Amino acid sequence: LQKKRDTKKHPLPPGPPPLPFVGNVIGIDPDHPWLAYSRWGTEYGEIVYSRLLSQDIVIINSERVAHDLLDRRSQNYSTRPPGLVHLLGFFAHDYSSVFLPYSDKWRLHRRIFHEAFHLEALSSFRPIQMRNAHSLILNLLASPEVYGTHLHTFSTSIIMSIMYDYAIAPVDDPFLALVERSLEIDVKALRPEVAAVVAEFPILKKVPPWFPGASFVRDAIVQRTLVPMIMDMPFEHVKNNMAAGTAAPSVVSDALKRIPVKTQDEGEAAVLEQGIKESSASGYAAASETTTSTLYVFLLAMVLYPEVQTRAQAEIDSVIGETLERLPDWDDRASMPYINAIILETLRWFPVVPLGIAHATVNDDIYEGYYIPKGATVIANARFMARDPDKFPNPTRFIPERYMSKVAVEEPSTQGPDDVSFAFGFGRRICVGRHVADASLFAAVVDILTVFRLERAPGWNVGPDAEGVKWTGGLTTHPVFPCIFTPRHTKERVSQLLKMQC
Numbered sequence: 001l002q003k004k005r006d007t008k009k010h011p012l013p014p015g016p017p018p019l020p021f022v023g024n025v026i027g028i029d030p031d032h033p034w035l036a037y038s039r040w041g042t043e044y045g046e047i048v049y050s051r052l053l054s055q056d057i058v059i060i061n062s063e064r065v066a067h068d069l070l071d072r073r074s075q076n077y078s079t080r081p082p083g084l085v086h087l088l089g090f091f092a093h094d095y096s097s098v099f100l101p102y103s104d105k106w107r108l109h110r111r112i113f114h115e116a117f118h119l120e121a122l123s124s125f126r127p128i129q130m131r132n133a134h135s136l137i138l139n140l141l142a143s144p145e146v147y148g149t150h151l152h153t154f155s156t157s158i159i160m161s162i163m164y165d166y167a168i169a170p171v172d173d174p175f176l177a178l179v180e181r182s183l184e185i186d187v188k189a190l191r192p193e194v195a196a197v198v199a200e201f202p203i204l205k206k207v208p209p210w211f212p213g214a215s216f217v218r219d220a221i222v223q224r225t226l227v228p229m230i231m232d233m234p235f236e237h238v239k240n241n242m243a244a245g246t247a248a249p250s251v252v253s254d255a256l257k258r259i260p261v262k263t264q265d266e267g268e269a270a271v272l273e274q275g276i277k278e279s280s281a282s283g284y285a286a287a288s289e290t291t292t293s294t295l296y297v298f299l300l301a302m303v304l305y306p307e308v309q310t311r312a313q314a315e316i317d318s319v320i321g322e323t324l325e326r327l328p329d330w331d332d333r334a335s336m337p338y339i340n341a342i343i344l345e346t347l348r349w350f351p352v353v354p355l356g357i358a359h360a361t362v363n364d365d366i367y368e369g370y371y372i373p374k375g376a377t378v379i380a381n382a383r384f385m386a387r388d389p390d391k392f393p394n395p396t397r398f399i400p401e402r403y404m405s406k407v408a409v410e411e412p413s414t415q416g417p418d419d420v421s422f423a424f425g426f427g428r429r430i431c432v433g434r435h436v437a438d439a440s441l442f443a444a445v446v447d448i449l450t451v452f453r454l455e456r457a458p459g460w461n462v463g464p465d466a467e468g469v470k471w472t473g474g475l476t477t478h479p480v481f482p483c484i485f486t487p488r489h490t491k492e493r494v495s496q497l498l499k500m501q502c
C-alpha cells in the first residue's frame with residue numbers, strides 16, 4: 001500500500017497512524033464515528049486521511065476544503081463509495097437517489113426532484129406543511145409523553161402528502177409503521193464504516209440469519225421484504241387515483257402526467273416511470289428522519305435555553321397577539337427574524353447528519369500537495385464545521401443572535417439556510433429537499449412555541465453545552481431526553497383555533 005503511495009510523489013493528508021491490516025478502526029465508536037473524526041480534526045487539521053481496513057477515508061473538516069473539492073472539483077467528487085453502493089444492493093436499496101453512483105440514473109432522479117422542488121413549487125406545499133403542524137399540536141396536546149412519535153408523524157405525513165397526496169392516519173397508521181421499521185434499519189446499516197467492514201469480509205453477507213450476532217443479515221432480510229411494499233403502495237395509490245380521475249396534485253402525479261408529453265417511446269416511458277417511483281420513495285426516506293431529528297434538537301435547545309424561548313415567544317405574541325387571536329401563518333415569517341434565527345442555529349448546533357452522506361473520488365487527485373486516491377471515501381464532517389470558532393464564536397452554545405443581522409430581511413424563506421448549508425451537504429449531491437425542510441421546520445417551530453412552554457423534566461441536570469445527553473447512533477442522530485410541554489393557553493382555545501384553521 002505504502003509503495004503505491006510513494007509512486008505518486010505526494011504524501012497522503014495527515015492522519016492518525018494506522019495499525020497493520022485494520023487501519024484506524026480501533027478508537028472509532030461505530031455508532032458515533034463523528035466523535036473520533038472530530039478529535040482527528042482538532043489534531044491533524046482541515047483534511048485528514050485514515051484507513052478503515054483497506055478502505056481509504058478522507059475526512060474534510062472545513063467548509064473551505066469542502067467547497068474547494070466537493071463544489072469546485074465536483075466532477076471528481078460526486079459519486080458514492082463503491083462499498084456503500086454494494087452494501088445497498090444487499091439491503092434492496094440500490095434504487096435510492098441518495099446513494100446512487102454518479103450516473104445517468106442519478107441525473108434522471110435529480111431532474112425529477114428539480115422539476116418538483118423549484119422555488120415557485122415550494123409555496124404550493126405550504127398549506128400541507130401548516131396543516132400538519134396544526135395536527136402536530138393537537139397530537140402533542142393529547143399525548144405529550146410520546147412527542148417523538150408525533151414529530152415523526154409530522155415529518156412523514158408532510159412528505160407523503162407532497163409526494164403522493166397520501167394522508168397518513170393520525171394514530172397507528174400501518175404504512176407509517178412499515179416506514180419506521182425500514183428507516184430504523186437504514187440509519188443503522190447504510191454507513192461507510194459498515195460498508196468498509198462488509199467490503200473486507202463479504203462472507204458476512206453469507207452468515208445464516210439464525211447465527212448469533214447475525215442481526216445485520218436479519219435486518220437485510222426484513223428490509224428486502226419492506227422496501228418493495230414501501231415503494232409500491234403509495235405509488236399505486238397515485239396511479240389508481242389518476243385512473244379514477246380523482247388524483248389531487250402531487251409530485252408523482254405531476255411527474256407522471258409529464259411523461260406522454262415528453263416521449264412516445266414505450267421503453268423510455270418505462271424508464272421515466274421507474275425513475276419517478278424510485279426518486280419519490282428515496283425522497284420520503286431522506287425527508288422523514290432528518291426533519292424529525294432536527295426538531296428533537298430544537299426542543300433540546302428550548303429546554304436548555306429558557307431565555308431564548310422567552311424571547312421567541314415574545315416575538316410571536318407581538319405578531320399574533322398575546323391572547324391567541326389566531327395562529328401564525330406564512331405571511332408572518334418575515335416579521336419573525338428571531339424564529340428564523342432559531343431555525344438556523346438548530347441546524348448548526350448539532351447537524352443531524354453529522355458526517356453528511358459519504359462522497360467518493362472517481363480519479364486520483366492532488367490537493368494542496370496531498371495525494372487523494374481514486375475510490376477514496378470522502379466524508380464532509382459537518383459536525384466539526386459547525387464548531388468552527390472563527391465562524392461561530394462560542395460554538396457549543398445555542399445563540400440565535402449570531403444570525404440576527406442576516407435574517408432580518410424581507411423574505412427569509414426564499415433565502416434558504418445558506419449560512420449553515422454544510423448541514424445539507426455539498427456540490428452536485430447537496431440535499432434537494434433543503435427548502436422543503438426549511439419550511440416544514442418553520443411551521444413546526446412557530447406552532448410549538450405559540451402553544452407550549454417547553455420545560456426541563458425535574459431532576460434532569462444537563463448544562464447549556466448539552467454535555468452528557470444521549471444521542472441515537474447511525475447515519476442520522478438525535479438527542480434522547482425528557483421534555484415537558486406546558487400549554488400557554490387553555491386547551492379549549494387552542495383546539496377551537498386549530499379546528500377553525502384546519
Ligand code: HEM
Nearest residue numbers: 098286287290291353356357424425426429431432433437
Ligand atoms: C432538516 C432536514 C434535512 C437535512 C438536515 C438533510 C440533509 C441532507 C444531507 C447532509 C444530504 C447529503 C448531501 C451530500 O451528499 O453532500 C442530503 C441528501 C439528500 N436529501 Fe436531504 N436533508 C433534509 C431534508 C430533506 C428533505 C425534506 C428531502 C426531500 C423532500 C430531502 C431529500 C434528499 C435527497 C433526495 C438527497 C440525495 C441527494 C443526492 O444524493 O443527489 N432531504 N440531505
